[in-house]
Amino acid sequence: MITRLAYLGIRSPRHGDWPDLARKVWGAQVVDDGPDGAVRLKFDDADWRLQIHPGDEDHTEYIGWAVNYEEDLEEVLRVCAELGVEHERGDEELAQSRSVNRIVVFTDPWGFRHEVTWGQSSVPGSFLPSRPISGFVTGEQGLGHVLLLLPDIEEGHEFFSNFGFRLSDKIIVPGRLNARFYHCNKRHHSLALGQCPPGVAGLNHLMIEVNDMDDVGTGYELAQEHDVPITLSIGRHTNDKQFSFYHATPSSFHVEYGWGGLEVDDEEWIPRVYDRTATWGHVPGEGTQGPPGIMHPLREAGAVMHDVPEAATP
Numbered sequence: 001m002i003t004r005l006a007y008l009g010i011r012s013p014r015h016g017d018w019p020d021l022a023r024k025v026w027g028a029q030v031v032d033d034g035p036d037g038a039v040r041l042k043f044d045d046a047d048w049r050l051q052i053h054p055g056d057e058d059h060t061e062y063i064g065w066a067v068n069y070e071e072d073l074e075e076v077l078r079v080c081a082e083l084g085v086e087h088e089r090g091d092e093e094l095a096q097s098r099s100v101n102r103i104v105v106f107t108d109p110w111g112f113r114h115e116v117t118w119g120q121s122s123v124p125g126s127f128l129p130s131r132p133i134s135g136f137v138t139g140e141q142g143l144g145h146v147l148l149l150l151p152d153i154e155e156g157h158e159f160f161s162n163f164g165f166r167l168s169d170k171i172i173v174p175g176r177l178n179a180r181f182y183h184c185n186k187r188h189h190s191l192a193l194g195q196c197p198p199g200v201a202g203l204n205h206l207m208i209e210v211n212d213m214d215d216v217g218t219g220y221e222l223a224q225e226h227d228v229p230i231t232l233s234i235g236r237h238t239n240d241k242q243f244s245f246y247h248a249t250p251s252s253f254h255v256e257y258g259w260g261g262l263e264v265d266d267e268e269w270i271p272r273v274y275d276r277t278a279t280w281g282h283v284p285g286e287g288t289q290g291p292p293g294i295m296h297p298l299r300e301a302g303a304v305m306h307d308v309p310e311a312a313t314p
Contacts, residue, residue: 001067001072001163002067003065003068003142004065004066004142004143004184004185005064005065005144006046006065006066007048007050007064008049008050008051008063008143010051010053010061010251011052011059012052012053012054012057012059013055013056014250014251015054015055015250015251018041018249018250018251020226021226021228022130024130025247026219027129027130027133027210028041028050029041029043029127029128029129030042030130031047031048034053036053036054037053037054038051038052038054039051043127043136043143044127044135044136044138045123046099046120046121047120047123048099052251058253058294059296060112060202060253062113062114063112063113063203064098064116064117065115066116066117067117067118069118070102073103073104073116073118076104077089079163080106085106085107089105090102090103098115098117099120100120101117101119101121102119103115109155110151110156110201110298111201112201131222132218133215133218134210134214137187140186141187142185142187142190143206143208144187144208145190145191145206146190146191146192146203147192147194147203147204147205148192148193148202149194149195149200149202149204149292149293149295150193150201151195151197151298152195153178153179153193153195156180157193160193165184166182166266167181167182167271168183168188169181169239169273170271170272171238171277172273172274172275173277177194178194179194181239186263188263188264189240196292199297199298200296202294202295202296203294204253204293206254206256209242209261210259211259213243213260216234216259219245220234220245223247228247230247231247231254231284231287232245232246232288233245233283233285234281235278235281235282236279236281236282237278237282239272240262241262242259242261242262244256244257244258245258248290251294252291252293253293253294254287254293
């Protein structure tokens with residue numbers, strides 16, 4: 001069913017701060033604003049992959065996924081109906097605003113809006129990096145991955161497994177981290193779920209991957225040069241072997257900027273459990289002083305259950 005992360009949409013009062021970050025650190029291309037003034041960022045020949053809409057507070061507006069075949073959208077709607085979650089077919093206006101041919105929408109039990117699409121608009125040879133860079137790993141692997149924070153990741157496992165996500169592995173560090181990682185293509189994971197306190201959920205980070213290790217090194221230096229708060233220093237993960245660093249963004253969530261992530265072969269892959277996040281590096285930095293991501297309260301019987309926590313490790 002779902003085969004890759006297609007795009008991500010965020011709402012933020014600091015949307016105007018994003019072009020400098022994208023150009024000077026990542027090497028992404030800033031294209032024409034959306035109709036509402038949204039900053040649109042391009043990582044490959046797709047029209048755009050990340051939109052930051054203007055708004056009064058930081059909010060995860062939508063997570064865009066893709067399917068390979070138009071008919072798979074009907075399967076998404078069928079599964080949503082069986083699970084009893086809010087869902088609908090998107091109209092032509094919505095599809096055009098997302099630069100896709102067809103779109104369906106559902107809201108998961110934790111309040112995230114998911115847009116499942118087919119026919120993402122793309123112009124061959126149109127990507128122009130904004131700094132010397134080898135380019136980004138996208139294509140059949142999509143934009144990258146997102147890590148969502150949920151109060152019960154076992155419930156999250158049961159839910160998202162219905163949409164084509166397959167477990168890659170787990171990282172469990174008692175008292176500090178409980179996370180699951182899921183693939184839907186060759187990328188080690190396009191979706192990750194991390195445990196957070198009851199009553200809230202959130203978007204912790206987006207991972208974007210470059211084609212060359214040196215692009216990570218130069219990106220790290222540029223992030224420091226432009227005073228971008230580092231969340232985790234350069235290091236290498238235990239499970240997906242990604243060589244990366246993390247930094248805070250103008251809009252509460254984090255970005256992992258990496259290279260060299262493992263690719264999964266379903267015929268041979270065996271999920272494992274790890275007891276640490278990194279084989280080396282990934283030392284917490286000043287960016288960890290902020291929120292763990294764009295958090296929102298969950299509601300039960302119309303009442304807010306808990307306040308948003310102030311800090312966590314991505």
